[in-house]
Amino acid sequence: MALIDLANPTRFVALVERVLPWLAAATLFAFAFGLWGTYLAPDDYQQGATVKIMFIHVPNAWLSMFVWGMMSAAALGTLVWRHPLADVAAKCAAPLGAAFTFLALVTGSLWGRPMWGTYWVWDARLTSVLVLFIMYLALIALWRTVDDPARVGRAAAVLTLVGAVNLPIIKFSVDWWNTLHQPASVFRMGGSTIDRSMLIPLAFMALAFTLLFITLHLAAMRNEIMRRRVRTLMLTQAERAA
């Protein structure tokens, strides 16, 4: 099956139906490995066991930015290449991205309470993730304003690309401002500074969350295609009856 077939909604739905059970199983396995690795990982000498929130917090934070990046690619697909499924992909990714951002904020907040003594501080990284969360919600609100998918797809694509400017700021914010937050320790120029015993479970959890996103995203896209079909059928029914 050629890649171009993915542009055909019917074939896409058929492909998703075939692939989805395998993806779901892979997600479960990845979570099993990741959680097992989390259980085995050593406690931090300073924070104790609470450091293990990191294994949920960090993948969610990565995904919150990754999903916006994926939506930006989809936005280009809508605006530049007019790919028929691009706006479906973008629309379905937004709530998932918002959920991951929300989880990152909440887990970060719960992690910060014992470490910093407060649930929230207005430092650069936390604030820009909060702004990213608000932008996700704004995008979702935009998707819901207009019933016609074609019109709102282009508007949302523009908003997504504009919002993409925020992503680099988050990534490098910790180096640009002196802040309270943990400095970047994985993707650094000099190589990672985390010990291997924590890095491997972290990698597995990141993989697990990514697979979770892909599974949910494909399922959501299939649902959205169905929803648009229903809408077209209803419009046709109204037209025929006139």
Add this chain to the structure above:
Amino acid sequence: MGAAYAKVCEIVAMKLSGHDLACIRGGRRVFSGVSFSVAAGDALVLTGPNGAGKSSLLRMIAGLIHPADGSIALEGGDPELSVGEQSHYVGHLDPLKPALTVTENLAFWARFLNGTSEVDDAAFIERGLEAVGLADLARLPAGYLSAGQRRRLSLARVLAVPRSIWLLDEPTTALDAASQERLRRVMQDHLSSGGLVVAATHGPLGLAEAQHLRLGIASTGRENSRIGGAGNALDTMQ
């Protein structure tokens, strides 16, 4: 079909009359000195060019506009209610919410205008939609309807709630021939049951007997000139 909905209006000896009505809209005197009288079983058809005040007169009877001069009186109706509270008004717009289904829209108006819970009966609403030919579209969001279908939904509202006086502003707009015939029959049934109809229209409504009231702008004999490419187009308009 009409009998199921146009319940016999209880008050028989009704008479709706207007005396010496004047209307000012946007600083302009639209009409003045207009009088009419419609009795139970009678129809009054308003004709005239655009801007003559047909819609304004209907809204005046409905109570939505206050007359600059003159008065409107209703004899024989319910003395506790105003004229508007005993009328149906069908204007240029079709009051339906696109987010609700066709059934929900009709059910809302039936409950809101009627105030009784008889209309909780789902079969009642279904029959109402059947009467105007919208039963197949009952569960569609109302936003998907065409202009003619919206008009028919407004008509369903009029049929679902018994009111003595019908005030209709160009009711045949957007209706096809079959629906116009349906409308004619429904109006005729209403008149036979002792109701009143006041309708503004550009074309014929096909009612058996009806008074006519023509509202018009006084002609001013204006000239309009247009210079065309070939140089000879001079239009006059009066």
Add this chain to the structure above:
Amino acid sequence: MTALSALFARDARISIRIGGGAIMGVLFFLTVVTLVPFAVGPDLALLRRIGPAILWIGALLSSLLALDRLFANDHEDGSLDLILMARPPLELVIVTKALAHWITTGLPLVVASPILGLFLNLEPNALAATGLTLLIGTPALTFIGVVGAALATALRRGGLLLPVLVLPLTVPVLIFGVAATNAAVVGGGRFDTPLTILCALTLMSGVIGPFAAAATLRYGME
């Protein structure tokens, strides 16, 4: 009563289905609360002191923004004509619409306020006090706002007219709402007085607002 409950159900259903009201309101509330520390600085002690005020102003602005659609929606499709001609008294109709609006738009703001209070580093009793005063005060904002909404619909003007008209009228509600919250945070018996005055303001506006709005719609529409 069936007529009014039908109207309430319809307004609530539309609001929930389109989803504009609650989600947008809370989102705007969140945005306003986020903007303040950018302007004021991240000093947590300062934010804790002015937190209740920020939450009240955010709730006030969010309430107002959703209000201009209250009558405009019905006016645009001709429903307002039928409502004006209907048998239930127009004042009660307006109260019903205002209540439906408050439950779908105002109440979510009240529910969101404790979470937003966490961003401002408020103590638990401050969070509770703010939530309570907002619960009592947001209906007042809705009832007062109804007058502005009616004026904006009658005059066919949108934009900032409604906030400009309504905001001065809401000043007493804001004063006593924040005063009651601060009194609760500081502790002591001074909490009662501003709170009861706030309740009185809500009850009063529940009467004056709908009557004024009804008069506007009846005589101002032509």
